[in-house]
Amino acid sequence: MFFSRPEGLARILSLDDDAGPLWDPAEMKAMWRHQLAAPLEADLGGMTVVNNAQSAALKSFAGKTFKDLLSHAEPPVALLELAKEFAKQTLKDSDDKQLKEIASALYYAAYAVALTRCGKSLGSLQGHHLVSGFSWGLERPWLDEPTKALLTVARKQVAGPH
Amino acid sequence: MEVTDRKQVIHKYFGALKAYLICLLSRFPDQRAESDDLLQEFILKKIMQPGWLENANPDKGRFRDFLKSSLRNFVVGEIRTRDAAKRGGKNPVLSLDDLEQEIAGPEPLSDSFDMAWLKMVLSGALEQMERSCAVSENTHIWKIFQSRVIQPALEGAEPLPYDQLVAQFGLKSPAQATNALATAKRMFARHLRAVVAQYETGDQAIKAEIEALKLFLEKLLPGVKLA
Numbered sequence: 001m002f003f004s005r006p007e008g009l010a011r012i013l014s015l016d017d018d019a020g021p022l023w024d025p026a027e028m029k030a031m032w033r034h035q036l037a038a039p040l041e042a043d044l045g046g047m048t049v050v051n052n053a054q055s056a057a058l059k060s061f062a063g064k065t066f067k068d069l070l071s072h073a074e075p076p077v078a079l080l081e082l083a084k085e086f087a088k089q090t091l092k093d094s095d096d097k098q099l100k101e102i103a104s105a106l107y108y109a110a111y112a113v114a115l116t117r118c119g120k121s122l123g124s125l126q127g128h129h130l131v132s133g134f135s136w137g138l139e140r141p142w143l144d145e146p147t148k149a150l151l152t153v154a155r156k157q158v159a160g161p162h
Numbered sequence: 163m164e165v166t167d168r169k170q171v172i173h174k175y176f177g178a179l180k181a182y183l184i185c186l187l188s189r190f191p192d193q194r195a196e197s198d199d200l201l202q203e204f205i206l207k208k209i210m211q212p213g214w215l216e217n218a219n220p221d222k223g224r225f226r227d228f229l230k231s232s233l234r235n236f237v238v239g240e241i242r243t244r245d246a247a248k249r250g251g252k253n254p255v256l257s258l259d260d261l262e263q264e265i266a267g268p269e270p271l272s273d274s275f276d277m278a279w280l281k282m283v284l285s286g287a288l289e290q291m292e293r294s295c296a297v298s299e300n301t302h303i304w305k306i307f308q309s310r311v312i313q314p315a316l317e318g319a320e321p322l323p324y325d326q327l328v329a330q331f332g333l334k335s336p337a338q339a340t341n342a343l344a345t346a347k348r349m350f351a352r353h354l355r356a357v358v359a360q361y362e363t364g365d366q367a368i369k370a371e372i373e374a375l376k377l378f379l380e381k382l383l384p385g386v387k388l389a
Binding site for chain 1: 277280281284311312314315316317318321323324325328334335336337338339340343344347350351354372375376379380382383
């Protein structure tokens with residue numbers, strides 16, 4: 001502290017009301033990788049399970065990750081719903097913009113998986129709202145290629161061939 | 163105020179007072195060796211005197227400014243008296259006005275009282291936070307804060323990269339990682355306000371003091387506006 005430069009002291013002092021990003025923007029890629037690698041229980045374990053199907057699905061995916069869920073050929077819709085609800089709750093409760101971006105990506109990825117592999121919608125979002133959400137995801141430079149491919153297929157499915 | 167309270171004040175602000183005194187005496191080569199002596203005199207003749215600290219009225223200004231101007235005025239008086247004594251009681255070569263003008267010249271800011279004060283406040287907040295994390299068994303919060311914020315800001319170290327951080331501290335998801343770092347920042351801000359609250363009273367005064375310290379740093383960093 002004694003030898004610290006004013007720039008460093010300024011950074012510490014401005015933490016008092018610092019609303020800036022917590023993480024370096026270049027770390028968003030690592031954050032998304034971390035989200036995909038996270039055990040489902042880590043985030044969904046604290047959610048209120050609303051029905052037996054969700055509870056059973058969560059048990060059947062014990063020890064599995066978000067990546068396992070999103071890349072599953074026939075994922076349980078109940079679990080995708082729970083993942084979507086988790087993302088929605090994070091968007092509502094968190095003050096952190098970067099975490100909200102990660103939650104948004106998870107939200108649209110869950111929607112896309114349900115639409116493309118289960119033929120189901122996870123909620124009331126339809127048409128251009130979904131298309132713009134998938135497009136938003138595709139514009140994220142930190143999103144991995146498999147998720148981008150998923151969003152591309154889902155966008156095409158909702159928007160139609162034109 | 164009790165004697166023990168006065169001793170606490172001395173203990174707490176000794177570093178800042180000494181730094182400022184050295185800064186003041188840098189303009190008086192003959193007096194530089196007298197800094198320890200002058201500081202002891204200031205403590206005995208001012209701080210330890212019953213009723214003196216009670217002059218620090220929050221309505222009249224900040225406690226930091228009160229200590230600073232008191233020391234400055236004391237030094238001016240002492241140098242004048244000593245100068246006169248050296249000349250066998252004759253009129254001092256420097257008049258009080260001359261002394262005050264000389265002492266009020268531009269300060270080397272990095273050595274000033276305010277910088278020493280700022281470092282004291284920040285050190286206090288960091289120490290409190292570390293202790294609080296240890297007591298509440300949240301040492302991981304302190305370590306995360308150290309590796310992401312403190313070491314990069316104060317030591318110029320690279321922040322621990324996100325993926326290494328989550329691996330090292332067993333953070334299972336971005337929500338956990340973000341929550342941990344955000345908690346650390348909020349804790350620090352709370353301890354910073356608690357340290358300032360030891361010498362300023364009321365939310366407004368605390369906020370104003372933190373803003374004043376930011377303004378002081380902004381002066382040192384032209385073109386930088388602190389949040």
